[in-house]
Amino acid sequence: MTKIFNKFKxxxxxxxxxxxxxxxxxxxxxMGFDAVKNSGYYIKExxxxxxxxxxxxxxxxxxxxKQTIIKYLGRESKVKGTILSFVLGGISAGPxxxxxxxxxxxxxxxxxxKNIVIILSSWAVIKAPMLLNEVKFLxxxxxxxxxxxxxxxxxxxxWITSKIVKDEDxxxxxxxxxxxxxxxxxxxxxxxxxxxxxxxxxxxxNKKAFVKEYDFEIDGDKLKKVIDSCPVKAITxx
Ligand code: SF4
Numbered sequence: 001m002t003k004i005f006n007k008f009k010x011x012x013x014x015x016x017x018x019x020x021x022x023x024x025x026x027x028x029x030x031m032g033f034d035a036v037k038n039s040g041y042y043i044k045e046x047x048x049x050x051x052x053x054x055x056x057x058x059x060x061x062x063x064x065x066k067q068t069i070i071k072y073l074g075r076e077s078k079v080k081g082t083i084l085s086f087v088l089g090g091i092s093a094g095p096x097x098x099x100x101x102x103x104x105x106x107x108x109x110x111x112x113x114k115n116i117v118i119i120l121s122s123w124a125v126i127k128a129p130m131l132l133n134e135v136k137f138l139x140x141x142x143x144x145x146x147x148x149x150x151x152x153x154x155x156x157x158x159w160i161t162s163k164i165v166k167d168e169d170x171x172x173x174x175x176x177x178x179x180x181x182x183x184x185x186x187x188x189x190x191x192x193x194x195x196x197x198x199x200x201x202x203x204x205x206n207k208k209a210f211v212k213e214y215d216f217e218i219d220g221d222k223l224k225k226v227i228d229s230c231p232v233k234a235i236t237x238x
Contacts, residue, residue, distance in 0.1 A: 046097065053098045057105045067189040067232060070110035077115065085115040086151070089122030099123045104171075109186075110232075113165050117158035125150055180238065181223070183209045187234035194235060197226045209234070 008015070025032035073081050092099065103116045126147060134143040181201070183194075190207035201218070202209050227235045 045095070049094055049098055050101075053094065053101055057101050060102075061105045061109070064109070065189075066109045066186045069106060070232060073106060073111035073115045075112040075114075077112070081112065081115050082118060082155070085118035086122050086126075086154075089119040089124075090126055090128055092123045092127060093129070096120070096124045107167070107170055112162065113167065113170075114158045114162035117161045118154055121154040121157065122151075126154075181211050181218070182236055182238075183211060184234040184236070187232045189232055189234075191231060193229055193231070194226045197229060198222055202226070 021032060021035060024035055071077065072084055077084070089099075099120050103111075103120060106119070107113075107116055131143055131147065134146070183202075185208050188208045190204070190209070192204050192209065194202040194209050195204055198219075200216070201212055201214060201223070203212050204210070223237060227233075227237060
């Protein structure tokens with residue numbers, strides 16, 4: 001029973017959509033046919049675009065180190081992060097739904113909620129190719145005023161969102177963590193602080209920290225100090 005309830009809960013949105021289609025077919029069949037036709041068009045478009053987006057996102061995930069994302073788009077990136085987020089969203093191509101897997105990857109690697117909102121919003125409403133079209137149809141003055149006001153609105157909304165939505169509110173990866181003391185090598189930036197603070201336990205190899213083989217009793221306070229002082233929180237003790 002619990003299994004059925006969980007399945008229902010996990011697919012609630014899908015079920016609501018299906019019920020919506022059924023209701024349309026019953027109330028106004030033509031509307032139902034149009035809805036299915038339009039949905040088919042978008043699903044076909046998604047099948048063409050999404051594989052490319054997933055490949056590009058996976059490549060960026062592999063090539064761009066976590067510490068780079070933290071530095072340029074993380075919580076401490078300040079004005080630099082804000083400008084970069086506007087640029088990333090503004091020069092992007094493709095529909096807005098293509099931005100979601102890209103933003104999930106950025107968030108997973110340390111981008112802040114505020115910068116994610118800026119990227120998504122500028123991707124949706126101030127993309128460079130769209131601005132050129134806007135000038136063509138509505139004139140420079142219209143585009144410039146709308147652009148400035150939109151940027152201000154994005155700044156305000158991204159700040160508000162970051163106050164309401166916390167990192168842990170976003171879906172988290174459920175990677176199985178290794179037991180014992182371990183170093184997340186995606187996050188480790190090779191500062192060697194852990195080695196300086198606890199040389200008996202940590203060592204550097206290829207600019208990454210590793211836990212040495214040990215057969216002595218771990219000094220809990222010393223290890224806690226090392227864990228707390230790691231600038232990217234790459235060390236865990238489970
Ligand atoms: S303190 Fe953290 S970031 Fe620095 S080397 Fe050790 S694990 Fe890596």
